[in-house]
Amino acid sequence: MSDKIAVKVDDLTVAxxxxxxxxxxxxxxxxxxxxxxxxxxxxGKSTLIKSILGILKPIAGxxxxxxxxxxxxxxxxxxxxxxxxxxxxxxxxALDVVIMGTYGSLGWIKRPRQKEKKAALEALEKxxxxxxxxxxxxxxxxxxxxxxxxxxxxxQNASIYFMDEPFQGVDAxxxxxxxxxxxELRKAGKTVIVVHHDLQTVPEYFDWVTFLNVKKIATGxxxxxxxxxxxxxxxxxxxxxxxxx
Amino acid sequence: xxxxxxxxxxxxxxxxxxxxxxxxxxxxxxxxxISDAISHSILPGIVIGFFITQDLNSxxxxxxxxxxxxxxxxxxxxxQKTGLVKEDTAIGLVFPILFSIGVIMIAKNAxxxxxxxxxxxxxxxxxxxxxRMLVYGVDVxxxxxxxxxxxxxxxxxLLIAFFKELKVSTFDxxxxxxxxxxxxxxxxGLMAVSSVTTVGAFDAVGAILVVALMISPAATAYLLTNNxxxxxxxxxCFGVISAISGYWLAHFLDASIAGSITTMLGVFFLGVxxxxxxxxxxxxxxxxxQQRIEVSLLTFLLHLKNHKEKSERHVxxxxxHINWQKVRSKTVLDLALKNNMIYIDxxxxxxxxxxxxxxxxxxxxxxxxKDAQIEDMKDDFFLFRG
Ligand SMILES: Nc1ncnc2c1ncn2[C@@H]1O[C@H](COP(=O)(O)OP(=O)(O)OP(=O)(O)O)[C@@H](O)[C@H]1O
Ligand SMILES: [Mg+2]
Numbered sequence: 001m002s003d004k005i006a007v008k009v010d011d012l013t014v015a016x017x018x019x020x021x022x023x024x025x026x027x028x029x030x031x032x033x034x035x036x037x038x039x040x041x042x043x044g045k046s047t048l049i050k051s052i053l054g055i056l057k058p059i060a061g062x063x064x065x066x067x068x069x070x071x072x073x074x075x076x077x078x079x080x081x082x083x084x085x086x087x088x089x090x091x092x093x094a095l096d097v098v099i100m101g102t103y104g105s106l107g108w109i110k111r112p113r114q115k116e117k118k119a120a121l122e123a124l125e126k127x128x129x130x131x132x133x134x135x136x137x138x139x140x141x142x143x144x145x146x147x148x149x150x151x152x153x154x155x156q157n158a159s160i161y162f163m164d165e166p167f168q169g170v171d172a173x174x175x176x177x178x179x180x181x182x183x184e185l186r187k188a189g190k191t192v193i194v195v196h197h198d199l200q201t202v203p204e205y206f207d208w209v210t211f212l213n214v215k216k217i218a219t220g221x222x223x224x225x226x227x228x229x230x231x232x233x234x235x236x237x238x239x240x241x242x243x244x245x
Numbered sequence: 246x247x248x249x250x251x252x253x254x255x256x257x258x259x260x261x262x263x264x265x266x267x268x269x270x271x272x273x274x275x276x277x278x279i280s281d282a283i284s285h286s287i288l289p290g291i292v293i294g295f296f297i298t299q300d301l302n303s304x305x306x307x308x309x310x311x312x313x314x315x316x317x318x319x320x321x322x323x324x325q326k327t328g329l330v331k332e333d334t335a336i337g338l339v340f341p342i343l344f345s346i347g348v349i350m351i352a353k354n355a356x357x358x359x360x361x362x363x364x365x366x367x368x369x370x371x372x373x374x375x376x377r378m379l380v381y382g383v384d385v386x387x388x389x390x391x392x393x394x395x396x397x398x399x400x401x402x403l404l405i406a407f408f409k410e411l412k413v414s415t416f417d418x419x420x421x422x423x424x425x426x427x428x429x430x431x432x433x434g435l436m437a438v439s440s441v442t443t444v445g446a447f448d449a450v451g452a453i454l455v456v457a458l459m460i461s462p463a464a465t466a467y468l469l470t471n472n473x474x475x476x477x478x479x480x481x482c483f484g485v486i487s488a489i490s491g492y493w494l495a496h497f498l499d500a501s502i503a504g505s506i507t508t509m510l511g512v513f514f515l516g517v518x519x520x521x522x523x524x525x526x527x528x529x530x531x532x533x534x535q536q537r538i539e540v541s542l543l544t545f546l547l548h549l550k551n552h553k554e555k556s557e558r559h560v561x562x563x564x565x566h567i568n569w570q571k572v573r574s575k576t577v578l579d580l581a582l583k584n585n586m587i588y589i590d591x592x593x594x595x596x597x598x599x600x601x602x603x604x605x606x607x608x609x610x611x612x613x614x615k616d617a618q619i620e621d622m623k624d625d626f627f628l629f630r631g
Binding site: 017050053054055071074077079081085086087090091092093097100103104106107108109111112136152 | 417467472
């Protein structure tokens with residue numbers, strides 16, 4: 001972890017149909033952390049990520065990536081959407097989906113070539129999906145689809161990774177494989193931000209955490225702020241989580 | 246073949262290709278209904294354009310009508326965004342209104358306008374060769390051919406230039422946006438191409454055939470491949486084959502060309518729907534039957550592995566033990582014998598070495614659900630195919 005701020009969110013308010021779902025969010029994410037965003041269903045976690053990435057237009061507030069607007073920093077940011085957000089019956093293969101990760105660095109019109117394909121194959125290898133490279137994506141299991149998404153983010157070779165529930169519907173083996181890759185990214189100095197639902201594993205997987213429920217409840221190092229008080233404020237019911245140091 | 250016949254087939258084929266390309270993306274984006282809406286709501290645009298230009302083929306008319314197409318899409322999206330109704334309802338609200346405005350405008354001016362609703366909806370391909378394009382007095386072919394040819398050229402150029410952008414924004418709009426490919430630009434680009442194609446084609450083939458040519462070939466191609474480029478190629482082929490075979494069907498039946506082409510589109514779709522190798526109904530039914538038999542086989546092998554006592558393994562009593570009818574027991578027994586999974590000694594069934602191995606592997610697979618375990622079992626059995 002360095003002292004540089006990777007992501008800075010100021011007074012962010014986002015609404016769907018004039019109903020705010022994120023309200024006046026201030027957030028600073030230091031470079032090099034592996035951070036969990038936790039909060040109940042509908043808390044606005046996906047909305048927060050989408051607004052940071054310019055996919056949604058906020059009604060107020062600003063976002064900076066290493067001091068500059070997102071549009072200038074696309075090349076260094078990678079995104080893994082929630083798995084249900086795409087059509088898995090789309091006529092394409094696993095390899096092809098991973099190659100899509102290289103489109104950003106290519107820009108408009110230019111087409112992926114050998115170099116991009118090679119990078120995609122390496123990313124597939126890293127997530128253990130090389131044998132499935134030519135499979136149609138609907139013929140992959142949920143966990144395998146998640147790995148493909150992860151590979152697609154890896155191939156972007158970014159500095160900041162946003163992942164929306166990468167552990168959704170995966171078995172224990174895949175979960176460990178994914179978290180190991182995320183920890184490796186952190187070791188390489190990358191900033192990784194993960195929407196996470198399993199509160200039990202937060203202290204084990206992450207070093208930074210943000211509590212979110214329409215408003216930001218708290219953000220900081222897991223060892224300082226991951227406590228029953230913040231959990232109760234976020235989830236509204238009494239939470240007892242024993243934290244292993 | 247007369248030159249008029251060749252020209253008609255050429256026009257129909259070019260229209261088919263020009264429609265199949267945007268159609269493929271409309272189908273993948275689950276927006277088939279939007280093409281129906283566009284094809285009807287361009288009517289007021291055509292009428293206004295016709296009042297101004299007095300020429301159904303003028304570029305200004307095409308532009309105005311295409312603009313009405315885009316307005317339709319914007320209106321549909323606006324109504325949908327209010328969250329009060331779903332997309333299909335919004336489409337159903339918008340296009341009949343625009344269409345009726347066009348109908349009323351025609352009726353009000355029926356006396357001095359050579360334009361009728363039937364012509365717009367159904368077109369008349371047979372007349373297309375009569376309207377010639379003259380350059381400095383020289384006849385260079387039917388006007389429709391030039392119009393649709395130009396539109397097709399632009400469509401193909403856009404497809405080649407923006408294939409990657411179209412693909413990523415269709416598959417994952419969120420990713421496209423985060424990579425800097427504005428899904429809105431691509432969306433309206435596609436809508437613009439669809440509108441222009443519809444307008445350019447309606448005069449020759451009519452609005453209804455345009456919708457059929459956009460959706461049907463793409464839907465047929467979708468059943469045949471898991472590759473987007475191939476889907477485009479197949480859609481184009483189905484469109485052209487339907488156009489030409491439809492033309493000859495009309496010729497021999499002395500029927501409407503547009504109607505016959507639409508019929509052929511339906512025939513090809515039905516044929517593929519039934520007989521497609523993977524997604525076709527017959528292939529699916531066959532696969533399900535195979536899977537049922539193979540599940541039975543597996544159950545049977547597991548039974549043999551679990552029971553060492555001879556009474557449980559007597560050929561004639563097997564059906565009692567596993568509670569199957571005679572026919573099914575016989576099928577399964579034969580299948581197991583054929584695959585060298587079992588042998589029968591004095592009416593007692595036992596697992597062979599291969600059968601033992603296969604059963605153990607199957608058990609590990611069932612318990613661990615690890616895909617690596619089944620890779621080498623896949624060749625033998627449908628059950629484990631992805
Ligand atoms: N496209 C949309 N239109 C209208 N409302 C929306 C839309 N997307 C999300 N919402 C609403 O915004 C709120 C926040 O949604 P969001 O998807 O950000 O929640 P989340 O924290 O990611 O939840 P989950 O844990 O279920 O993924 C919810 O109340 C949701 O109903
Ligand atoms: Mg979410």
